Amino acid sequence: MRNICILGSTGSIGENTLDVVSRHPDLFRVRALTAHTQIEKLAKQCQQYLPDIAVVANATYAEKLKNLLTNSSTKVLHGNEGLIEAVMHLEVDTVMAAIVGAAGLLPTLEAAKAGKRILLANKEALVMSGQILMDMVALSGAELLPIDSEHNAIYQCLPQMKNAHQHEIAELLLTASGGPFLNRSMETLDRVTPEEACAHPNWVMGKKISVDSSTMMNKGLELIEAMWLFQMPAQKIQIVIHPQSVIHSLVRYVDGSLLAQLGEPDMRIPIAYGLGWPNRITSGAKQLNMMELGQLNFMKADLQRFPAIRLARDAAILKGTSPAILNAANEEAVESFLTGAIGYTQIIQIVEKVLEKINSEVATSLEHVLEIDRLARQTAQQFIRECSR
Ligand SMILES: NC(=O)c1ccc[n+]([C@@H]2O[C@H](COP(=O)([O-])OP(=O)(O)OC[C@H]3O[C@@H](n4cnc5c(N)ncnc54)[C@H](OP(=O)(O)O)[C@@H]3O)[C@@H](O)[C@H]2O)c1
Numbered sequence: 001m002r003n004i005c006i007l008g009s010t011g012s013i014g015e016n017t018l019d020v021v022s023r024h025p026d027l028f029r030v031r032a033l034t035a036h037t038q039i040e041k042l043a044k045q046c047q048q049y050l051p052d053i054a055v056v057a058n059a060t061y062a063e064k065l066k067n068l069l070t071n072s073s074t075k076v077l078h079g080n081e082g083l084i085e086a087v088m089h090l091e092v093d094t095v096m097a098a099i100v101g102a103a104g105l106l107p108t109l110e111a112a113k114a115g116k117r118i119l120l121a122n123k124e125a126l127v128m129s130g131q132i133l134m135d136m137v138a139l140s141g142a143e144l145l146p147i148d149s150e151h152n153a154i155y156q157c158l159p160q161m162k163n164a165h166q167h168e169i170a171e172l173l174l175t176a177s178g179g180p181f182l183n184r185s186m187e188t189l190d191r192v193t194p195e196e197a198c199a200h201p202n203w204v205m206g207k208k209i210s211v212d213s214s215t216m217m218n219k220g221l222e223l224i225e226a227m228w229l230f231q232m233p234a235q236k237i238q239i240v241i242h243p244q245s246v247i248h249s250l251v252r253y254v255d256g257s258l259l260a261q262l263g264e265p266d267m268r269i270p271i272a273y274g275l276g277w278p279n280r281i282t283s284g285a286k287q288l289n290m291m292e293l294g295q296l297n298f299m300k301a302d303l304q305r306f307p308a309i310r311l312a313r314d315a316a317i318l319k320g321t322s323p324a325i326l327n328a329a330n331e332e333a334v335e336s337f338l339t340g341a342i343g344y345t346q347i348i349q350i351v352e353k354v355l356e357k358i359n360s361e362v363a364t365s366l367e368h369v370l371e372i373d374r375l376a377r378q379t380a381q382q383f384i385r386e387c388s389r
Contacts, residue, residue, distance in 0.1 A: 002117075002275070005032035005053075005092040007083065007107055010041045012206045013098035013121045013147065016267045018045065020275055020283055028275065032086035034099070034107075037061065043068035050074065053089055055082035083107040088114055094275070096147070097122040100208050101331050102373055109133060109366065115140040119274035121147040123225045124331070128324040129369045130228035145274040146229055150174045150222055152270035153248035153261035154230060172232055173250040173258075174222055175242040176301065177202050179214040182243060186305060192344035194337065202245040202265045211334045215348055216301065220312020221330075224323045227316050234316035239309060241299045246288065264288050308348050311355060321372040322360035328376035329354035332384065342387045350383045 004021065008014045014035075021028045034055035035042040046054050046069055054069075055077045056062050062078040069076065077085055087095050087107050095111040096119045097104055104122035109129070111118050113136055120126065126133055137144050146152050154172055180199055181189065198210040205213070212218035219239050227234050240250075245265040252258050263269045264286045272283035303310050308330075315322040333350040336342045342350070357379055363369050 001027060001029055002094045003029050003031045003091045004094045004096065004275075005034075005086050005089065005111075006030065006096045006098065007034050007087070007104060007122070008036075008096075008098035008100065009033040009045055010035040010038040011098055011100060012204065013096070013267060013271070017096050017098065017119075017271050017275070018049065020268050020272045020281075021049075023284055024275075024281055027281065031092045032089055034083055034086055036099075036103075039064045040068065046072060046074050052091065053077060053082075053086045055079075055086050080106055084110045087111040087116065093117060094119065096271075096274075097125065098147075100124075100206055102128060102328065105129060109136060112136040112142045112144070113140055115142045117143040117145065119145050119147050119271070123148055123221050124327050126228050127221050127224045127327045128373065129363065129366060130224065130323065131319075131363060132366055132369065134228055144229070145277055146225075147267075147270050147274050148222060148225065149265075149267065149270050150249040151226055151229055152273055154226065154251055156261045156273065157249075157251040157259040158230070166231065168254055169232070169236070170252040170254050171236045171238055172226055172230060173238050173240050173252060174219060174226060175240050175245070175247050175249050176216060176219045177213070177245045178241045178243055178301075179216060181214055181305075182241065190343050190345045194340070197337070197344060201243075203267070205267075207338060208331070208334055211337065211347070212330070215308045216306035217308035217312065217330050217334075217348065217351070219301070219306075220308045220315075221327065223309075223312055224316045234313055237316075239301050241301050242297065244293075244296055246293060246296060262288055307352070311348070311352055315355070315360075318360045320360040320362050321358075321369065322355070324363070324369050324372050325355055325358050325360070325376040326351060328373045329380040332377050332380035336384045336388075342384055346387050350380055350387070353383050354379045 030049035030051050032053040033051045036057045054074050062076050066076050087110050094117045097108040098121040105125045108125040197214045247260045250260040266285035268283040268285045315326045329351040333347040
């Protein structure tokens with residue numbers, strides 16, 4: 001029986017995790033659930049899964065949740081301290097890190113420090129502080145299992161590589177659907193609305209990652225994530241457009257073998273892999289029907305259409321604080337696009353301007369990374385204000 005804490009249980013990954021967990025009551029017990037603003041949804045989850053701890057954004061929401069959970073033994077907490085208490089809960093051995101954005105960094109680092117098994121969906125944590133998180137995992141003996149479907153696919157193609165025969169890998173190939181604007185005329189991109197940007201052709205996801213998928217910043221963040229997770233230089237990680245999202249990523253070995261993981265585009269597959277690891281458990285996902293597949297297509301990513309890939313690759317090569325600057329600027333710009341303050345094509349323009357304005361430095365500590373994160377957000381906000389005038 002594994003005891004689970006789900007950070008971000010009211011989100012897309014969080015709900016899919018609960019779906020898989022509820023299929024295996026003999027294998028998993030939910031010990032802690034965390035949300036930010038969706039109090040009613042969290043209350044329903046608490047009534048169903050009876051966690052020891054539930055966490056929300058602030059004291060007001062905590063009061064609301066307590067009122068919805070009368071006669072419940074669930075302890076209600078709030079804020080960062082609450083998130084940290086949830087991951088540190090003695091009974092918790094497995095943490096699903098599924099908060100969106102930089103907000104997921106601190107609890108994920110705490111889970112690493114405490115040596116828990118981390119199922120990592122929150123790619124932004126690794127993008128911001130790759131070296132720090134990987135060092136922490138190595139030091140504490142924590143287990144880090146990737147949940148992002150591409151990284152999970154690569155992980156599944158590397159079982160024999162656990163002893164780090166890095167030289168046997170020629171390259172990693174990250175597949176990308178290309179998102180909703182793969183074939184849209186470039187001249188009309190400045191008129192894209194938040195609804196259009198969030199309508200992903202193959203995956204149902206939260207708003208931020210949906211917008212990131214449409215600009216392909218998501219793939220850029222994944223490139224940086226793969227670099228840290230698999231200790232691969234950015235130059236050995238390629239991005240391949242594969243619109244059907246059937247092959248979730250590949251590993252090319254020096255002998256010419258190319259290993260891939262295939263499956264329906266359903267996040268319950270990588271989630272079940274992480275939850276069940278090292279065993280396989282059912283996920284509830286449909287089995288892929290090879291006979292119905294027809295054609296699978298592959299093409300190069302067009303860097304003019306998707307400049308985010310170039311920015312992320314440059315940041316990956318520079319390392320230091322550059323990925324944290326990229327991530328913070330992108331989060332601010334995406335949020336401003338979603339609220340209507342800036343246009344769609346301005347998202348990546350703002351990220352580029354922030355990267356030009358702030359020099360990359362060696363990331364010396366977590367405090368340093370957080371300081372740079374704040375500076376990049378302030379700088380992005382200045383550019384956003386200029387755009388909205
Ligand atoms: N969705 C996917 O298919 C997918 C695939 C691969 C990787 N990922 C990664 O998984 C992470 C989650 O993605 P998602 O699509 O599940 O996002 P989502 O649907 O937007 O859910 C985000 C979750 O984080 C909580 N949250 C938001 N801001 C927070 C804050 N400041 N402090 C604490 N909690 C906060 C939300 O709470 P409330 O809703 O209660 O406000 C919600 O539970 C992201 O890093 C994403 O890149 C997602």
